[in-house]
Amino acid sequence: MNGKRKINKDSNGRVKIIQSEYYFRDFYQDVKRGVYDRDSKAIKKINLMRKKCNDIDKLYLNDCIKAVDVFGYYAFAAHYAKLLNDELSKYKWLDVVTGTFNQLKSQLKRMVKARKRLLDRKTKANYLSKIENMSLGIGKLFKEKSQCRSHMEQCYEYFKFSRKENVLDMLQNIRNYEFMLPDKDKKFKNMCLSYIKKSKSGDLRLEDLLYSHTFYLHEQNKLIINPSIFNSLCYNPRYPESLNYGCAGFIIGHEMLHAFDSEGMYLDKHGEKNLKMTSSFSKRIFEKRMKCYKDKYGKNSNVLLTLDEDVSDSGAIKIAFESHLKYCENFKNKELLIPKFEKYTHSQLFFINVARSICSTPAQVNVKLYDNDFESNPKKFRVYKVLSNYKSFSRAFQCGHGTNMNSKHKCRVW
Known part of the structure; x- marks a missing residue:
């Protein structure tokens, strides 16, 4: 179907179900x-x-x-x-996405525990408590x-x-x-x-429920996931998990990391302001690592507007990729092969779908309630920043050291 939607109708011309990207x-x-x-x-x-x-x-x-x-x-x-609900209910989409959320949540905990140079003991305990308390929800609509x-x-x-x-x-x-x-x-x-x-x-906002696959609510420490993530090329039960983690895993992980962005790092597990959530020590390390993005990309974009997104991307690609590797360990030789894509490893497919997930996010056209056409973080540039700063990507595609996609000086927050 080439990514387009197909509408099935009954003999009276009424819509029965939606298939694929609609x-x-x-x-x-x-x-x-x-x-x-x-x-x-x-x-x-x-x-x-x-x-x-x-x-x-x-x-x-x-x-x-x-x-x-x-x-x-x-x-x-x-x-x-x-x-959308009528079509997707047969796939038990919420159960599937809940499972992915819990896997990413566990991987995020492991990543936080391993960050000894970034997080002191108290900050780490606060962050782990916040992750544990993070909930998943769907819009009332x-x-x-x-x-x-x-x-x-x-x-x-x-x-x-x-x-x-x-x-x-x-x-x-x-x-x-x-x-x-x-x-x-x-x-x-x-x-x-x-x-x-x-x-x-x-x-x-209705607009967020209709156009966003997922988003994080700071004041509730809650991740909202919409069924649109299942009704797309982002997550499909027939895909190999490398593709699913590359899109759905990365997108969900990105929103989870907003729990610790410039706003979230001072909100506790209940979404209430707490200046002791992040110690002054950890804050200094965060700022030092963020400075890398400012120095490296400041000439190409307004880094102040994209810093939180860059930091979330930095952590999201790690927890999504590590979750994918863990899946491969548990289900060896059970990953599906894609016709005509056999030459790619599953790690390569993961990164290909990370890039596709960024580049092909549906644009908010037609019924726009809010006029905001400014794009502070162009998609191609965002893909470049995410992948070129991640060693596992460079290894997967054997990018030469010092080339565009394997920069000598990598920016890393998480």
Whole structure:
């Protein structure tokens, strides 16, 4: 399928399942084409509202469409979440990802224990306690499944719209949506307003739940993993584990390491501020090692904006690769071979997928709630920094010492 999505439909043309790479951006294009109008009254209503925008002056057409799409974002998100859950539930995706999380967590503990020059005894104890307390969660949007979809339809049912009404009245009604909701059920009203007016699911932005495979919440010491990581080329039960660790392992590991970035190093295992979490001794060593990135890459990028990402990458590639090696030890000769890729070792496949995971992260296009097109850490440059500073990569591909991908002076924090 060449990485594109394939939609299976029944005899009535209704969508049955999603296969392979079907990101929210693809789903949104199908929404606009009316593919889901028969499945969701809310989505059909939003599409009719979008058509109503054609009545407005062309100068304001795009603003009208954006207002309607932002208003309908929850409808799109809830329906997409249901489709994704229906397809992935048969793979028990959460059990699989939980297992990967626990393996990486154990490897992170081993890495912290081994860092005698970086961490003193007290800091090490604090960090190990924080790792032990780190939890895994999924967004409420995906957790509630059909219930979330039902709530979504109810929220939009209260919005009154007629194809005969004036387009300006429609836009005014969008702004006044909260007054259309009944006051008798405060909990339901607040839920609808949170999802529709704030585009949030609890404390989480809908955009993060739809576009991010995983992210770390400092204030909760929790890692949020979305099923999108399973519905992609990032993790697939049919792949050799070298590829799965190279993408899913690296991505999850990267977010876990944010527990000890410039913000996380002063937050305890409960996410509360604690200036004693990291000793002044360990902080000085951290700063000294971070200076390597500033000195080496400062001319090519704004290192101050990418430092936390670079440090997380530095640790993530280690715990993901070590977890992969541990898997190979436990399951010798059981790794699958990939047709036409037999010439690559599994270590090489791991690093190939690390690079692919960085370069092919789905872009946030189509329905953007927040305008932020600035890329402070270009993907190619990030790949170069991650791989060229890791000795195991250089050994796997036999890169000559002092070459671009095996630099003489390597930057290493973890």
